[in-house]
Amino acid sequence: MNKKISEEELLELLRTGEQSSFTYLYDNYSAAIYGVVLRMIEDEEAAADVLQETFIKIWKNFSMYDSSKGRLFTWMINIARNMAIDKMRSKYFKQDSKNLDIEDSVSVVDRHVQTAFKPEHIGLKQIVQKMNPEFSAILELVYFKGFTQAETAEELDIPLGTVKTRMRNAIIELRELIK
Amino acid sequence: MEAKEYIVSGMLELYASGALDDIGSAEVEQMVKKIPEVAAELKAIQLSLEKYAMLHAVTPPAFVKENLLKVIQPEAKEKVIAITRSNNKFYQYAVAASVVLLMLSSFAAFYFAGKFNSTKTELASLQNQYDTLKNNMDVVIANQSHLKEAMDMINGMNTLKVKLSGTEKHPGMQVLVYYDMDNKHIMLDPGNLPQLPDSLQYQLWALKGTNVLDAGAFSPIAGILNLKAAPEAELFAITVEKYGGSPTPHVDQMVAMGKISI
Numbered sequence: 001m002n003k004k005i006s007e008e009e010l011l012e013l014l015r016t017g018e019q020s021s022f023t024y025l026y027d028n029y030s031a032a033i034y035g036v037v038l039r040m041i042e043d044e045e046a047a048a049d050v051l052q053e054t055f056i057k058i059w060k061n062f063s064m065y066d067s068s069k070g071r072l073f074t075w076m077i078n079i080a081r082n083m084a085i086d087k088m089r090s091k092y093f094k095q096d097s098k099n100l101d102i103e104d105s106v107s108v109v110d111r112h113v114q115t116a117f118k119p120e121h122i123g124l125k126q127i128v129q130k131m132n133p134e135f136s137a138i139l140e141l142v143y144f145k146g147f148t149q150a151e152t153a154e155e156l157d158i159p160l161g162t163v164k165t166r167m168r169n170a171i172i173e174l175r176e177l178i179k
Numbered sequence: 180m181e182a183k184e185y186i187v188s189g190m191l192e193l194y195a196s197g198a199l200d201d202i203g204s205a206e207v208e209q210m211v212k213k214i215p216e217v218a219a220e221l222k223a224i225q226l227s228l229e230k231y232a233m234l235h236a237v238t239p240p241a242f243v244k245e246n247l248l249k250v251i252q253p254e255a256k257e258k259v260i261a262i263t264r265s266n267n268k269f270y271q272y273a274v275a276a277s278v279v280l281l282m283l284s285s286f287a288a289f290y291f292a293g294k295f296n297s298t299k300t301e302l303a304s305l306q307n308q309y310d311t312l313k314n315n316m317d318v319v320i321a322n323q324s325h326l327k328e329a330m331d332m333i334n335g336m337n338t339l340k341v342k343l344s345g346t347e348k349h350p351g352m353q354v355l356v357y358y359d360m361d362n363k364h365i366m367l368d369p370g371n372l373p374q375l376p377d378s379l380q381y382q383l384w385a386l387k388g389t390n391v392l393d394a395g396a397f398s399p400i401a402g403i404l405n406l407k408a409a410p411e412a413e414l415f416a417i418t419v420e421k422y423g424g425s426p427t428p429h430v431d432q433m434v435a436m437g438k439i440s441i
Contacts, residue, residue: 005299020296022251026244027300028307034243035235044240052243059251069208074225077232078197121311123318124234125400133380133396133423140377140422142198143228149198163198164189171192175227178234 007072014062022059029073030055033080040084040144050087054080085146127177135170142167182216191217195224236311322402329366329403337361341415343437352435356383356415363408369399372434375419382420384428385409396424414438 005013005024013021033054038047058076065075128136141147141155153160185191193199194207211218332338337360345352355368365383372381375398383394383406394415395406416436418428 005303019248019251020293020300023248024296024300024303026247027304030243031236031238032233034239035237036232038237039235048240048243051239052246055243055247056250070222070225071229073229073232074195077229081197121234121236121314123314126318126321127231127234129398129400129404137423139196142193143196147198148200149193149203152198164193166189167192167196167198168187168189171195171224171227174231175223178227178230 011065011067011072022055025058026055029076032073033077036077036144037080037084040081040146041088046087047084050080050083054083057083081143081146088146127174130177131173132170134166135173138163138166139170139174182214185210185214185217186220191221191224195221195228325405326403329405332359332364332366333357333403335359335361339439341437341439343415343417343435345435346433349434354417354435354437356437357403358409358412358415358439363410365394365406365409367397367404367406369397369401369404372399372417374399378422379419380422380424381417381434382424382428384416384418385412386414386416387411388413391428393424393426396420396422412439 010021010024014025030051034047034051037050037054038044041047041050054076057079065072069075138152138156141152147155149160149163152163156163158166190199190203190207190210194204199207207221211221333340339358339360341356341358343352343354343356352372353370354372355370357366357368359365365385367383369381375381380396380398382396385392385394390411392409392412393407394409397404397406414436416428417434418430419432419434420429
């Protein structure tokens, strides 16, 4: 994304607590954040909730953002992902079709699964299609389902060390595909 | 040396995607502070994840913004201006005039600042629309070249077209496999295969005698898909497997199959 205001300028505006800077922040980043959250929890209502809570948290905790630790968008998307993970793991949030075993799949084959997530960039599908399935599977678990290293190892039935190397290779491929 | 080893360890990738516990994260943060190369690598990783996230953009419902603006609305602070009494009429008028002037100029300042900011935001949003359009255009061009490649392959002199039909449990399924006998490449038209849940994918198998070769896992997306090459095949079959495919087919999950007829 090309920003007409540089990140430094935006940070300065945000530090003053100027309301227009918040509007700018929302207009520029809400779609990306909402898209990722929607992809994670696949429920439009819950995703809108998470988006709202995320921006309130960003606004209130802005003073805690440390630019030496990473870029602003990285910080924001991580807040959103953590909130989405909390939501997914909360007992009130039911997950129905997610944990299907292969054994149950016969009936599923004929069922058209509609997910709420419909990206506006048509480039995403292309990248996912080109990606090694092993890599997209590990990205899915870690980045979108919030699995820890140990949980990922258990889910994929691979050693802890392999999680590290596979994740590295997955992101190397991702860098290659979206550069 | 230490930097290089740490970079290839995969710890930075796990850190950037939030998969480390507090101890692991603290370790990474230490290394990032200590070694500039490690910091640069982490930055590159974060940037690619950012770009990946941006690709997921979906416009959120408008009520979220409305709610947020209500929540963050600063409470109006009352400004108290004390005017000291003076017997001198001139000072009274001067104070009154300067208060009016002050009000007028603050109003103008607010008005123009607002205009300026909304223009800035409009410009940024136009820029975003342009970026999205350009991005989509690039993809259309890439799609077109993929399509041409597919057409060339399908129309190749030695390309066989194999019709796969649904099994008993899945009647009516129709899938086409294109098999290039020269270079053994495989392309597939998923036909009317239904979508699967995220955790599952279809997988194509090339069979010859007792040999079963994995020809790649796929999700049914409109268009012609590129799959793995298979050195030999008499028969193609499609099963439902876990996402990413399995080393051997779950035969009970077979959806469609078809024989090569020459």
